[in-house]
Amino acid sequence: MSENVLTIENATMQFGGVVAVDNLNLKVDKDQIVSLIGPNGAGKTTAFNVVTGVYAPTNGAVWFEGRKIIENTPHGKMKKLYKGQNASKYSHMIAPTPDKITQMGIARTFQNIRLWKSQTVFENVLIAKHCRRSTNLLSATFRLNADEEKRQREECENLLHVLGLEDVRNELATGLPYGLQRRVEIARALATEPKLLLLDEPAAGMNPQETEELTAFIDRIRTDFRLTVFMIEHHMDLVMDISDRVYVLDFGRLIAEGTPAEVQNDPRVIDAYLGVDEDA
Known part of the structure; x- marks a missing residue:
């Protein structure tokens, strides 16, 4: 029986009168690569932002490794504005900040690469390690954290070696070719020692060769780091090649789910997304 890592339960995200995510339910099982696809504006990144604490959902809950980590219910003015479902099912507000979510073991990358411009x-990668530090301001001031700092630097060196980035370790990250910048961003996420890795359109802006290399890279890190991966992606070759399960959003609503083959042949998906001519 598969072990569930992430569950999004009846999640609705409403901005004013606009429902961006409408009663979303999905599960991500351990060691799987699960993809969330759909047209632009379908609510995919909004769903990621709910999971990672950027937004508190208007309603619903998120579970991680069997523990409820996020919950909310319509309150204040939203009680009258709320257009979603299950308004009375939830009664608590659990809204950890993104740094707390990272400490729990959930890391993410972004659709637009967000590397520190002035850093190598x-x-x-080393800066990302700070979320795992056990030291405080006093111990840092008096250099009582030297052993921990040394260990973390060694871990980063090893990570860059494993990911094939050691040759560019001293290069400015934002000066690298686009495909390598994506790898550095993933390396930074891996430095936080996640159990669940969220990738938001990792192949965006890549040419076919870079996309093919990234596909193999994601599959390899899933195995090498024993990770569970939850991914948003528009490149269907990538999605179909490495996904164990695929969920499809359209206008914030889940319209299909299943194996890549099942989703690829679903008439609703073809009408909403896969059958659209991208050049039209």
Whole structure:
């Protein structure tokens, strides 16, 4: 029986009168690569922002490794504005900040690469380690954290070696080719020691060769780091090649789910997304 890592339960995200995510339910099982697809504006990144604490959902809950980590219910003015379902099912507000979500073991990358411009590849990755530090201001001031700092630097060096980035460790991260910048961003996420990795359109802006290399890269890190991966992606070759399960959003609503083959042949998906001519 598969072990569930992430569950999004009846999640609705409403901005004013606009429902961006409408009663979303999905599950991500351990060691799987699960993809969330759909047209632009379907609510995919909004769903990621709910999971990672950027937004508190208007309604619903998120579970991680069997523990409820996020919950909300319509309150204040939203009680009257709310257009979603299950308004009376939830009664508590659990809204951890993104840094707390990261400490729990959920890391993410972004659709638009967000590397620190003035930092090298190594420095970008090392900074991400700070969420795992056990030291405080006093111990840092008096250099009582030297052993921990040394260990974290060694871990970053090893991570860059494993990911094939050691040759560019001293390069400014934002000066690298686009495909390598994506790898550095993923390396930075891996430095937080996640159990669940969220990738928001990792192949955006890549050419076919870079996309093919990234596909193999994601599959390899899933195995090498024993990770569960939840991914938003528009490149269907990538999605169909490595996904164990696919969910499809359209106008904030889940319209299909299943294996890549099942989703690819679903008439609703073809009408809403896969059958659209991108050049039209």
